[in-house]
Amino acid sequence: MREGLLDKTNTVYRSKANEEFMEKQGFVSKVHRKKPHLKPMPLHIQRSNAGKSVIRSRVEHVFADQKSQTGLFIRAVGITRAAVRIGIANIVYNMRCFLFLEQISITA
Structure with a gap:
């Protein structure tokens, strides 16, 4: 596969x-489509890229948060150790999101 x-x-x-x-x-x-060299980007391509960026940014913000908050830098011997470190970072991220959303619902 x-x-x-x-x-x-x-x-x-x-x-x-x-x-x-x-x-x-x-x-x-x-x-994404690249901007033509020395020309303005056509409006339809600009709109297409903007739509793709919405999805892409949601995914990339998770990785940026994990890297900045947990200092995620994987340097491990073996795929299993790397997978465990990534898994722990995912758990920490999800717990932080849960606590944030819980706090919002309490104050609202």
């Missing part, structure tokens, strides 16, 4: 080959 996920030719940037591959597999691309 992992072989299908790992592709050395895959990049984080939008490319014609990646777009064609995703379309053939039935996926919809959620990769």
Whole structure:
């Protein structure tokens, strides 16, 4: 199953080959489009990127919070130890969110 996920030719940037591959597999691309060099970004691309950023920022804020609050930096021997450290960071993040939401509901 992992072989299908790992592709050395895959990049984080939008490319014609990646777009064609995703379309053939039935996926919809959620990769941001780059601004044209020395030109203003077209409004429809700007709106498309903004919609994608809403989802992306929700995910990236979790990682940023974990890194800043727990000092999450994984340097461990073995995947099991790394997985445990990440799991503990996730538990701490979820507990902090729960306490925050509980505090809001008490004061409201």
